[in-house]
Structures are given as C-alpha cells and as structure tokens.
Amino acid sequence: MRKTVIVALVVAVPLLAACTENTRGDDSDSGDARTVAVTSTDEGCELSAVDAPSGTLTFDVTNEGSQVTEFYLLGDDGLRIVGEVENIGPQLSRELVVNAPAGTYVTACKPGMKGDGIRADFTVSKSGDEPAVSADDQQLVDQALQNYQAYVQDQSDQLVAKTEQFVELYESGQDDEARALYPDARVHWERIETVAESFGDLDPMMDAREADLEEGQEWTGWHRIEKDLWPPAAGYTPLTDEARATYAEDLMTNTETLDKRVQKLTYTVDQIANGSRGLLEEVATGKVTGEEEIWSHTDLWDFQANVDGARVAYEGVQPIVEQKDAELATTLTERFAALQTLLDAQKTDTGFTYYDELSQDEVQQLSNAVNALSEPLSQLTAAVLS
Amino acid sequence: MAAAGLAAGAFAAGRATAAEGTPTSGREDAFAFRGAHQAGITTPAQDRLHFAAFDVTTGSRAQLIALLKAWTDAADRMTQGLPAGDVGPTDGPVDLPPDDTGEAIGLSASGLTITFGLGPTLFRDAHGRDRFGIADRQPAALRALPHFPADVLDPEKSGGDLCVQACADDPQVAVHAIRNLARLGFGTVAVRWSQLGFGRTSTTSTSQSTPRNLFGFKDGTANIKAEETDAVERQVWVAPDDDARAGWLVGGSYLVTRRINMTIEVWDRQPLGDQEEFVGRTKASGAPLSGGTEFSEPDFTMPGSQGPVIPRDAHVRVVHPDSHGGARMLRRGYNFVDGSDALGGLNAGLFFIAFVRDPDTQFIPIQNAMAKSDALMEYLKVTGSALFAAPPGAAAGEYVGQALFEA
CATH class of the missing domain: 2.60.40.420 (Cupredoxins -  blue copper proteins)
Incomplete structure (x- = not known):
C-alpha cells in the first residue's frame, strides 16, 4: 500500500x-x-x-x-x-x-x-x-483516537526499553541471551510498523533487510545484527567488537529518535483503519513468505506482532464499523479469530515455531487466513468514513 | 488425447439445439451464461484458457452457497463483457478497492465462457467425512481417478474441491475472469492450482478448423462436435437414470483434466515417418495412414509392408471408439508452455480437458489402454490430474449447483 x-x-x-x-x-x-x-x-x-x-x-x-x-x-x-x-x-x-x-x-x-x-x-x-449525526459518533471517534495514540506510545516505550537491553547483551558478547531477546524486542517494532515506517529516514536505517539495499548503501539496524547473531555457515566474517558497538549504538540512537517523534503523533480515524490494513499487508508480503527474518527464522513473532497491531487498530474503530456496516464488523472479527487460532497452534514455550520448521501446508494455511482477512480489511477505511 | 484422438464417427450435420452454443443477441462475441447446460462445453472452443482449481477453506455450508451465488452473478456479468461487480473498475469511491480489477477495460466479451465444476473432495474429506451435508448426493463416478501407468502427478497441480474453466479468444479476458472470481472467494476458497492455455487443441464445432498440438499434429479431428446432437446427448450430458444419487447432475457432465507434459526436444528428433506411425496419421493433412483425407475413417486392417499400415501401437488405433465399445469424449484441451525447466527444456504440453457422461466407461478404460500400449506415451508425462462434476446450467435467478444444495 x-x-x-x-x-x-x-x-x-x-x-x-x-x-x-x-x-x-x-x-x-x-x-x-x-x-x-x-x-x-x-x-x-x-x-x-x-x-x-x-x-x-x-x-x-x-x-x-x-x-x-x-x-x-x-x-x-x-x-x-x-x-x-x-x-x-x-x-x-x-x-x-x-x-x-x-x-x-x-x-x-x-x-x-x-x-x-x-x-x-x-x-x-x-x-x-x-x-x-449523533454526539455518540463523535465520542466513538474521540475514544478510538485516544486509545490508539496511547497504544502506540506504550509500544514505543517498550521498544526503547527492550532495545536497550538487547544492544547491551549484543555489545557485551552475550550472544545466547541476545538471540533470545531479539524476537521479543522486535515485537514492539512490528506492532506499530506502519507508524514506524512512516518515517522514511529512520526505517531504512533500522529495519532494512540485506536484499533491500541499493548498491553501495550501508547496511545498519536490526537485520544487520541478526545476521551477525545467526551467521551463515560459510563465507561470513563475524563483526569485530568495535563494529558491534557501532551498529548497536546506531540502532539505539535511531530508536530513541523514533520514540521522540512517535510520542508527539496524533492520528485520524482513517489513518488508524489504514494502519490496520497496512500491517496485514506487511504480513502478506514479508512474514508469511519468511523473507523478514532470513537468518533467525523468527518470522512468526513478527507475524503475531503485526496481527496484534492490526487487531488493536481494528478494535479501536470497531464500534464505528458496527454502526456503519455490521456485517463487515462480524466478518472481520471472525477472521481475526481464525487467523489467531492458526498462530496459537504454532506457539511454543519460548515463542513460536521457527519459519524454516513450518511445513508447506502450514504456510499455505496461514497464507489463506491472511488473504481471507485482508480482503474485507480493504473495506475498513471506507466503512469508517462512510 | 493427441492428434488423432477418438476417431471420426460419422457425425450428423445439424444445428446445435443447445442455447449455450449460440451467441446472444446484441453482442456478437458474447455467449449466454445461463441455459439448460453450462456454456463452455459445446460452445465452439475459444483460443485461450485460464483454468483454476480451488480448495474450500470454510466449513460453513452457508458460506459455500453464498460464494456460488456470488460467482454465478459475476460470471453472468463478465461473460456479457461487463465488470465483475456492479460498480466497475473506475466508478467507485476512491477510498475503496474497485470491485473489478480493470484489466479488461476496453475489451469485448471475447467469447468468454465460465464453467464451474465440483470435485469429489467437496463431498467427503480425506477421512470420508461429509463436509457440507451433501455426501449422500456424491455421484458414484465422482471419485479420485485411479493411478495410471506413467502418471507422475504433482499433488499441487492435481485435484481440487471446485474448479473454474474460463475460455476466451483474448487471454487477458480469461485471466481477468479467474482473477476476479478468486478475489471473490478469499475467505471461502483458496486457489489450489491454475493453468494457462495459449492455444486450443480441439474443435467442438464443425465450423472450426482443426488446430495442431505441440507435436505439430492436427488434434481433435474426431472430437464430438456440438452439431452431433445425438452424440452430445448420449456421450456428454448426464441423463436422469444414470445415477439415482445424482439427480442434481442431470444435464451436467463430468470434467476430466490432465496436465500432459510433452518431452518436446526428444520428440523433435524423431524422423517424420516415425512421428506419423506413432500417431497413425499424416502430419500434413491429418489423414489416417490408411489413406484418404483428414476426415476419412481409418482402416485398421489395411496391410502394410510389416503388419498393418496403421501400426498396432498407433495412437489413433489405441484410443479409437471401436476398441472401447463406441465410447467417445468431448475434448477442449489447450496447448501450454510454462516457460522452461532447469535444464533448458520447454515445460510444455497439452492441458487435456474432456467432458463425458460417464468417466468409468468413457475415460478410465481409454486412459489405461493408452498408458499401456500407445506409442506416444514414450514422449508424454502426466503431471496433473483431476475429475470434477460440472452441474447443469443455471436458469435465471438460480445459482450454479443450486439443485445439489436445495432440491
């Protein structure tokens, strides 16, 4: 989108x-x-x-x-x-x-x-x-805006806190602990990914995948560190301590900049609805294909976080949709639940099944559920504004 | 399947009585979607194909029926050259995705027909469970095809709960139809596989000339044509007494698809004389090797220098109706090329489609005979296979398959 x-x-x-x-x-x-x-x-x-x-x-x-x-x-x-x-x-x-x-x-x-x-x-x-036009409508809108703003601010706070812990572990060479925290910290990014990505200067520095880079572009951010923590079997030179410190501090600085900007944001109700749709598109184009976390294979953590963010955004405007298009609201609620059931089936003690351990059939089912949800979700913004 | 196919029975010249074979008034290149039989069976074979098989992802009978209704409406519209939805690709609000995807803007109906089919797995799942309360109406003949010798089936290109055959003279129109129907289906069905065909390999009307398959031979010379009304009645449409459980299928047909890969490069190295002996016909005119013209009856007893002039393993002999109690099929296959394989060979062949009244007598024995003793098999590899029941046509106000769910 x-x-x-x-x-x-x-x-x-x-x-x-x-x-x-x-x-x-x-x-x-x-x-x-x-x-x-x-x-x-x-x-x-x-x-x-x-x-x-x-x-x-x-x-x-x-x-x-x-x-x-x-x-x-x-x-x-x-x-x-x-x-x-x-x-x-x-x-x-x-x-x-x-x-x-x-x-x-x-x-x-x-x-x-x-x-x-x-x-x-x-x-x-x-x-x-x-x-x-009832006063109730305006109340519903105001409520949705307030709740969504609070949600994004809270996720951004948590992202700063977890990123801080993560870069410390990484810089000090506690790789096992860093690997364990990596997907949990990224959850907070993925839940508000459409907001974070709206800052065109920060997103490429923080979340670029190796395949996204232009010739000559410097690679920084989460996925640079991901590759160093889950290095390919051959042909990879681990980063030096000095390089690790540089990438870690860079990620931290950018996260803080992002947080400062996010705390000042306000939203319109159509932005919230579009955000919900946008997060599902992130799932469809990156997570369900396993392209987001090609080294750590922790795509399902991101998948769940995108769905979390989309559902929160949807639930914020749900009372409005229920008034304007009750059938659409029912369909969306059902299909969010159906997708969640499939994700729940992949939950483990430490999080989720790794993407490379999913069967083709499981990926297919997840993809079907994402398609099933995305199609009615494409009607959400218009329904909210109607 | 290939060149000679099911040999030329004398076909009666006559008019198609079925409405689905005739253009609707007003638009020269539009065929009526509604009628006693589904269009896209005896309709003169169009030049292009997009065929898709779907798996039903819901357990809800109501949702399945709602989709069949939505598909019927959209198919009715698109076959008349109209957009898939009633708003259209560019007339809707800017904050909504359009209800038609738009690539057919400015194109005519292009002879589009959309034909729906129901697979055996729609009735019962892999554990034999009744999925939508219709298992007691599953036709006896509607079951997974048996394994045939030389089948190397890819499960991802085989089977399916539902299928849609879209044929048109413009490839963009056929693709537009499948794309928009798939879109309507998200949440109820998911595409299992789909196949493009770029050129017809059959004639279903005497008004059409015989096309060639990728072996370079005329194909479908002896196909059942719409004008052979007796043969169509006897060999294509399911009749009232055929199957007590399947009254809903009367006026419908069984649809067999086989994705037949040809080892093109090896075939091309065969001498012309050998190619003609494999097929049993001449490459130039399509006449049987026993002489005459394309439409002459082959004489299987005519002696040659070594055995009969039409060899015992020639395709035309192996699949001839005389060897199968008079059984014939109505074929509407298409040539396909899906790019090249890893070794640079063409990933190409014939996407075989046949409509028959009874697959147990009109397809399975013939396919077995072919797999066992047809000289062409050396150059063929079947990679996909499916069987569907194509319900009768929907009358005004009805949806396709309504009799299965409501009668």
Whole structure:
C-alpha cells in the first residue's frame, strides 16, 4: 500500500460529518439541488450554487487550471474541515460526497495546494433530510483516537526499553541471551510498523533487510545484527567488537529518535483503519513468505506482532464499523479469530515455531487466513468514513 | 488425447439445439451464461484458457452457497463483457478497492465462457467425512481417478474441491475472469492450482478448423462436435437414470483434466515417418495412414509392408471408439508452455480437458489402454490430474449447483 507520512497532524478530524470522495458517484441525483458543480481554475473557484438543502451533498469538482488543486468544505470558522478532496490534476474531476447539516460553511479551492485558497461562503438550509449525526459518533471517534495514540506510545516505550537491553547483551558478547531477546524486542517494532515506517529516514536505517539495499548503501539496524547473531555457515566474517558497538549504538540512537517523534503523533480515524490494513499487508508480503527474518527464522513473532497491531487498530474503530456496516464488523472479527487460532497452534514455550520448521501446508494455511482477512480489511477505511 | 484422438464417427450435420452454443443477441462475441447446460462445453472452443482449481477453506455450508451465488452473478456479468461487480473498475469511491480489477477495460466479451465444476473432495474429506451435508448426493463416478501407468502427478497441480474453466479468444479476458472470481472467494476458497492455455487443441464445432498440438499434429479431428446432437446427448450430458444419487447432475457432465507434459526436444528428433506411425496419421493433412483425407475413417486392417499400415501401437488405433465399445469424449484441451525447466527444456504440453457422461466407461478404460500400449506415451508425462462434476446450467435467478444444495 502507499505509505503515508504521518507527521504531527495539523488537520482536524473530518469525520463527524462523514465524507467520502468519489471519482464518480451514481448519477441518480445529478441535477438536483444537492449536487454542486465546482470549477477550479488557477485564479478562480466557481460554484454552480451558493446554497443547498441539508443532507448528502455532492460537490463535483473539475480542475480547469494548470496546477494540481484541492477543494475544501470548511465549517463557519473557516478552520474545521468538514470534507476535502485532494490531488485533482489539471483536466481531471473528482467528487466530494459529504453529509452536511444546516448551517453556514466556507468553500475553498486551493490551486497549487498552497495558501488559504480561494474562499466563498456557502449556506446549507434546513430540510427534512438532516443527516443523523449523533454526539455518540463523535465520542466513538474521540475514544478510538485516544486509545490508539496511547497504544502506540506504550509500544514505543517498550521498544526503547527492550532495545536497550538487547544492544547491551549484543555489545557485551552475550550472544545466547541476545538471540533470545531479539524476537521479543522486535515485537514492539512490528506492532506499530506502519507508524514506524512512516518515517522514511529512520526505517531504512533500522529495519532494512540485506536484499533491500541499493548498491553501495550501508547496511545498519536490526537485520544487520541478526545476521551477525545467526551467521551463515560459510563465507561470513563475524563483526569485530568495535563494529558491534557501532551498529548497536546506531540502532539505539535511531530508536530513541523514533520514540521522540512517535510520542508527539496524533492520528485520524482513517489513518488508524489504514494502519490496520497496512500491517496485514506487511504480513502478506514479508512474514508469511519468511523473507523478514532470513537468518533467525523468527518470522512468526513478527507475524503475531503485526496481527496484534492490526487487531488493536481494528478494535479501536470497531464500534464505528458496527454502526456503519455490521456485517463487515462480524466478518472481520471472525477472521481475526481464525487467523489467531492458526498462530496459537504454532506457539511454543519460548515463542513460536521457527519459519524454516513450518511445513508447506502450514504456510499455505496461514497464507489463506491472511488473504481471507485482508480482503474485507480493504473495506475498513471506507466503512469508517462512510 | 493427441492428434488423432477418438476417431471420426460419422457425425450428423445439424444445428446445435443447445442455447449455450449460440451467441446472444446484441453482442456478437458474447455467449449466454445461463441455459439448460453450462456454456463452455459445446460452445465452439475459444483460443485461450485460464483454468483454476480451488480448495474450500470454510466449513460453513452457508458460506459455500453464498460464494456460488456470488460467482454465478459475476460470471453472468463478465461473460456479457461487463465488470465483475456492479460498480466497475473506475466508478467507485476512491477510498475503496474497485470491485473489478480493470484489466479488461476496453475489451469485448471475447467469447468468454465460465464453467464451474465440483470435485469429489467437496463431498467427503480425506477421512470420508461429509463436509457440507451433501455426501449422500456424491455421484458414484465422482471419485479420485485411479493411478495410471506413467502418471507422475504433482499433488499441487492435481485435484481440487471446485474448479473454474474460463475460455476466451483474448487471454487477458480469461485471466481477468479467474482473477476476479478468486478475489471473490478469499475467505471461502483458496486457489489450489491454475493453468494457462495459449492455444486450443480441439474443435467442438464443425465450423472450426482443426488446430495442431505441440507435436505439430492436427488434434481433435474426431472430437464430438456440438452439431452431433445425438452424440452430445448420449456421450456428454448426464441423463436422469444414470445415477439415482445424482439427480442434481442431470444435464451436467463430468470434467476430466490432465496436465500432459510433452518431452518436446526428444520428440523433435524423431524422423517424420516415425512421428506419423506413432500417431497413425499424416502430419500434413491429418489423414489416417490408411489413406484418404483428414476426415476419412481409418482402416485398421489395411496391410502394410510389416503388419498393418496403421501400426498396432498407433495412437489413433489405441484410443479409437471401436476398441472401447463406441465410447467417445468431448475434448477442449489447450496447448501450454510454462516457460522452461532447469535444464533448458520447454515445460510444455497439452492441458487435456474432456467432458463425458460417464468417466468409468468413457475415460478410465481409454486412459489405461493408452498408458499401456500407445506409442506416444514414450514422449508424454502426466503431471496433473483431476475429475470434477460440472452441474447443469443455471436458469435465471438460480445459482450454479443450486439443485445439489436445495432440491
């Protein structure tokens, strides 16, 4: 999936008046008073109407300018984002579908994606079709955001603590103990992997696999140390004590930097939903294939941790999904449980079966369960935002 | 299987009465999905194939039925040149994956047919347990094929609880169909194996010319054609009195698949005369070695300089209906090349597909005879094998296989 960089968030949560963007919706209501044509040019922002009856509004935005544009429906304070469509290229059209209760709003086209945009007032008059927006919805959203933030912060704390222990053991040559701690420490990384990976500068320094490297790129981080702790049988020169210290300190420094940034992050509910989907994609592309931990074969620890993170993110938004698409919620709950049953079967006293000890049939079953979960999970974000 | 196949019985020229053989009105290259029989059996064989076998991963009968319904709807749409889902590949919300994958945008229906089959393991698992409450309806003939001499089966290319045969004149359309059906199935089924075929090796209509297999010989000369309505009735469709347990299969057929690898490089070193003796026909016209033209009946008694002019181990003789009580098959096989093997040889051959009314009389004895005494076997290796029951067609509002679950 496309990686979104989550940096300290400036945009308000646009969810109370749930919105979706469409490239083209169903045309059944075109021409009615709730469909507004918007033409964005380099200097102008023309709307076919300046008011509409309350209900589900469709803004059909066409970019006739020469730059990429955006369109916003803002609250009467001109700050709160009720709905937005971004990245509309020249000569392209996008739809913004948004539930708007009666009130005054501000519309804005933002050609070039800079500045305050070209703004105008927009009025939504009271009609019989008030969208049902309860205070409960907002509460559910707030709760989900708070819980997820706390979860990520806690995992990041634990990652720092375990990494500290791990690098100490490694630096001091206590290899057996370091090997034992390696998968347990990485669990905290894997649980928040999509957040950690959103920092494009840190991720390659901390989690690059040997096969990911470009010609000439220096290899550092977890997997560099993994190879030194589980060296190939032939053709490998163990790292010197000095080199060990360098890689260990480098990993520690980066982990602390990551933690500082993570503690400042806030999230939107769609980011949480996308994070859940993203973690399952990590499982499908790296863990179920045994490519993540090619030296230690501790892929199932990572697998479980990705699933943990995905489930926590899902459970955070589950009350919202239950309201909007109860069937999807049931399916997701069942399929998370089915996948967990397969993982439980691989649990051992010290953790999990090593990947290279799994039979082809067991890998196949895990892969089937990941596919079974991932397909409905791809509907999660849209369901949460609907 | 190969060139001569099941020799030319006199076929009656006539019209196919079955709706599945005729293009639907409005779209020249679209075949109706619904009808008395499933399309993709007597339909004039299209040029390309994507065939997939699935394992059912759920224990829920309701989920299995829901999938068969979803597959029926999607197949109905795609065979008419429409997207797999009712929104389409580019008309949906930007925050949802599209309900059609999009690679068939701008392509016509391309003669697409989608044919479903049910394997013996759908009825009973390896321990004989009834999986979905349908074991008492398992047809007697629907069971794992026996081991045949020269079978070197790869379990990962054999068997399956369900199968889907997608045939089209455009390979992208066939692949699009399987891909979208597989996607609908995640959580209920998992792909067990799939096979691409790039060129048809059979004709199922007298309107088609006889294609060649990778041995370079015309194949399917004597195949059952849609126009032979009597033969189709007698040899392809399951009839009401065939099997008391399998009333739901009446109007359906049994579908045999065999992945037959050819040792291409060795074959190519055989002198032309030897190749023709292995097959029993000439390479140029496909006429039997006893003379005439492609569609002449072979004369197995005609003497040559050493024994009969059509040798005793010639393929055309070994598999001829006269040697098997008149048994014939409707074949719709495809040439395949799956790249090259580790030693640089072509990983290629014939993906054999046959539809028969009764595999016990129309496939198993013929395959045994071939494996035992056919000269071609020297150059063949069977690497995949499966048997399915293809239910009758679904009428409007029905789903494929409905009679099995609800009648």
